[in-house]
Amino acid sequence: MMDSKDLEAEIHPLKNEDRKSQENLGSRLKSEENLQSTPPQSRLSRCRTVAFFLSLFICLFVVFVVSFIIPCPERPASQRMWRIDYNAAVTYDFLAMEDINRDRIQDVLFLYKNSNISSNSSQSCADEGLPSPCTFVAAVSGANGSLLWERPVAQDVALMKCSVPQPADSKASSACILVGRPGSLLAVDLFTGETLWSHSSSFGGDASVLSPLLQVPDVDGDGAPDLLLLSQEGKEINGYMYSGSTGHQIGPRGSLGVAGDSSPLLHVTRTGAHYILLPCASFLCGCSVQGLYEKVTGREGPFKKDPLWENMLNASSHGQLLRSSGAVRYLMNVPGKTGQDVLLVSSEACVLLDGQELTPKWTLRAAQVLRKPILGHFRPDTLAVVIENGTDFDRQILLLDLSSGALLWSQALPSLLGGPPSTSLPTADHRSAFFFWGLHELVGTNEMESREAQHSLYMFHPTLPGILLELANVSANIIAFDAVLFEPSRHAAYVLLTGPSSSDMPGLVSVTKHKVRDLVPGSRVVRLGDSGPDSDQAIKDRFSRLRYRSQV
Known part of the structure; x- marks a missing residue:
C-alpha cells in the first residue's frame, strides 16, 4: 500500500519538484543569513592568518636568497706567522696598529732608515728631495705582512704619532704626524700614505724635541684636535702649538717657565683644566695649557685654569707642584674613581697621587723601577x-x-x-x-x-x-714589541721589531708577527x-x- 506522500508525488510530480526547489531555496537563504551573521572578528582572524603565512613565506624566501644565492663575503685569511726584512737598514722604537685596508684585521706601521729603494716600492729618497739615506714610513698588512703603502718622509724622525683625527670636511679621516730632523713637521694620510701637509719647524738649532707629541682640544675651531710640541733649549722648556689639520703654527713659541728635562704628560684635573706635567729633577713641575696659550697668542683660549692648582703654582717657584723623594723618572695618567690620577715613579719610590689634590694615595718605598709601568x-x-x-x-x-x-x-x-x-x-x-x-x-x-x-x-x-x-x-736585538688583538675576540698575536743596536751601523731590520695561540x-x-x-x-x-x- 503506497504512502500518502508517494501517492501525492505520483499524482502531482511537478508540484513535488516545486516543493523541493522551495526547500533548497530556503536552505540557501538560511546559509546566506548565517554567513551574514558571521561576526567580524572571525573574518579578521582569517585575514591575520593569511598575513602571517604570507610574512613567513617572504622571510623564508629572503633567507633562501641570502643563504644560497647571494655569496657570503670571504673572511680574510690571517696567517699564523709572517716576517718581512730590510737589509742594510736601521729602525726606530715605534710600532702603531690600525686597520688600514679595512679588512677588520689590525695592520702594522713602523719606521726604518735605508738608502736603497724597497723591493716593494718604487719611491726613493730623491723623489721627496731628501738626501740618502732617509727615513721611510711603512704600513704592512696584519693578515699576511704584504706592503700596503710605503714612502720616504724625512732625513731622520724625532717623533711620530698616529690616529690623529682630521676635520669632517677633510679628504683624510685620520693622520700620522711626524716631527723630522732637521726641523720639519709632516702629516700623512693614515690609510694611503699621501702627504696632507708639510712645514718647516721653527725650533732652534740646539733644541731637543721632547717625547711624546701632545694632543690638545681644538683651538682654531676647525673640528680637529691640535698639537702641542715641547722642546728643551738649554735649561728652558718651550712650547709650540700647531693646527692638527693644517700644520700651521698657532702664535710664536712660549716658555713654560720650568726646567723640566723629559717625558711631558698632559693631565686633566677634575674641574676640566689642562696642565702639562714634567719631571724637574726631584720635583714635579707643571704649567697650565691656558697660561701657555695666553703667552703665545696674547688672548684667552678655550682652556680652563684650576684654582687649586694655580694656588699651588703661585706658592712655589719655577712651576714646582710637588717635591719627590728622589729624581722623578716616569709620569703616567691612570684611571681613578672620579677622574684621572697620576702615577709618579722616582728613583726611590712609586707613588699614586690624587689627580686633583696631588696627595699620595699609596707609596711603594725602596723602589728601583727599571722601566715605565x-x-x-x-x-x-x-x-x-x-x-x-x-x-x-x-x-x-x-x-x-x-x-x-x-x-x-x-x-x-x-x-x-x-x-x-x-x-x-x-x-x-x-x-x-x-x-x-x-x-x-x-x-x-x-x-x-x-x-x-x-x-x-x-x-x-x-x-x-x-x-x-x-x-x-x-x-736578535729587539727594538720594539707589542701584544695585539688583531681581530676582535678572535686571535691575539705579538709583533716584534728587531734591528741593529746603533743607528751608525746598518744591518738587518725585521718585523715579525706570531699568533700567540699557535705558540x-x-x-x-x-x-x-x-x-x-x-x-x-x-x-x-x-x-x-x-x-x-x-x-x-
Whole structure:
C-alpha cells in the first residue's frame, strides 16, 4: 500500500519538484543569513592568518636568497706567522696598529732608515728631495705582512704619532704626524700614505724635541684636535702649538717657565683644566695649557685654569707642584674613581697621587723601577699596575692593586740589559694576560753575559698564579714589541721589531708577527713553587682556550 506522500508525488510530480526547489531555496537563504551573521572578528582572524603565512613565506624566501644565492663575503685569511726584512737598514722604537685596508684585521706601521729603494716600492729618497739615506714610513698588512703603502718622509724622525683625527670636511679621516730632523713637521694620510701637509719647524738649532707629541682640544675651531710640541733649549722648556689639520703654527713659541728635562704628560684635573706635567729633577713641575696659550697668542683660549692648582703654582717657584723623594723618572695618567690620577715613579719610590689634590694615595718605598709601568687586570674588572723593580739581573715583577697599592703577585725574572717592555691584553674573563721578557731558563750572570744569551717571552694569566709559559726565544736585538688583538675576540698575536743596536751601523731590520695561540703547544711550562697537580699538557690546553676582548 503506497504512502500518502508517494501517492501525492505520483499524482502531482511537478508540484513535488516545486516543493523541493522551495526547500533548497530556503536552505540557501538560511546559509546566506548565517554567513551574514558571521561576526567580524572571525573574518579578521582569517585575514591575520593569511598575513602571517604570507610574512613567513617572504622571510623564508629572503633567507633562501641570502643563504644560497647571494655569496657570503670571504673572511680574510690571517696567517699564523709572517716576517718581512730590510737589509742594510736601521729602525726606530715605534710600532702603531690600525686597520688600514679595512679588512677588520689590525695592520702594522713602523719606521726604518735605508738608502736603497724597497723591493716593494718604487719611491726613493730623491723623489721627496731628501738626501740618502732617509727615513721611510711603512704600513704592512696584519693578515699576511704584504706592503700596503710605503714612502720616504724625512732625513731622520724625532717623533711620530698616529690616529690623529682630521676635520669632517677633510679628504683624510685620520693622520700620522711626524716631527723630522732637521726641523720639519709632516702629516700623512693614515690609510694611503699621501702627504696632507708639510712645514718647516721653527725650533732652534740646539733644541731637543721632547717625547711624546701632545694632543690638545681644538683651538682654531676647525673640528680637529691640535698639537702641542715641547722642546728643551738649554735649561728652558718651550712650547709650540700647531693646527692638527693644517700644520700651521698657532702664535710664536712660549716658555713654560720650568726646567723640566723629559717625558711631558698632559693631565686633566677634575674641574676640566689642562696642565702639562714634567719631571724637574726631584720635583714635579707643571704649567697650565691656558697660561701657555695666553703667552703665545696674547688672548684667552678655550682652556680652563684650576684654582687649586694655580694656588699651588703661585706658592712655589719655577712651576714646582710637588717635591719627590728622589729624581722623578716616569709620569703616567691612570684611571681613578672620579677622574684621572697620576702615577709618579722616582728613583726611590712609586707613588699614586690624587689627580686633583696631588696627595699620595699609596707609596711603594725602596723602589728601583727599571722601566715605565703598565696596567692590566689581575682580578676581574680591577686594575693592577705592573712594576719592574730592581736592575736587569735582579729584576722582580710586582703586580699591585692600583687603588690600594697592595701586592697581588711577585716573581723574580732576570732579564738582559735593555730588554723589551712588558705588556698586557684583556681576556674574556675580565682579567688580563701579561707578557714579560726575561732570560731563557733564568740563567746565571756568567751565562747572561755570553753571546748565546737569549731574550725569552713569558706569558702569565692570574688564574694560574704558579705558572709561566715560555712562548719564544729571541737572540736578535729587539727594538720594539707589542701584544695585539688583531681581530676582535678572535686571535691575539705579538709583533716584534728587531734591528741593529746603533743607528751608525746598518744591518738587518725585521718585523715579525706570531699568533700567540699557535705558540702555546710548543711552549715550555715553568712552574713557580706551588703550581697545582695539572700536567703540562693540561696547562697548555688552558692557555690555548683563553679568549681575548677588545680594549674598552
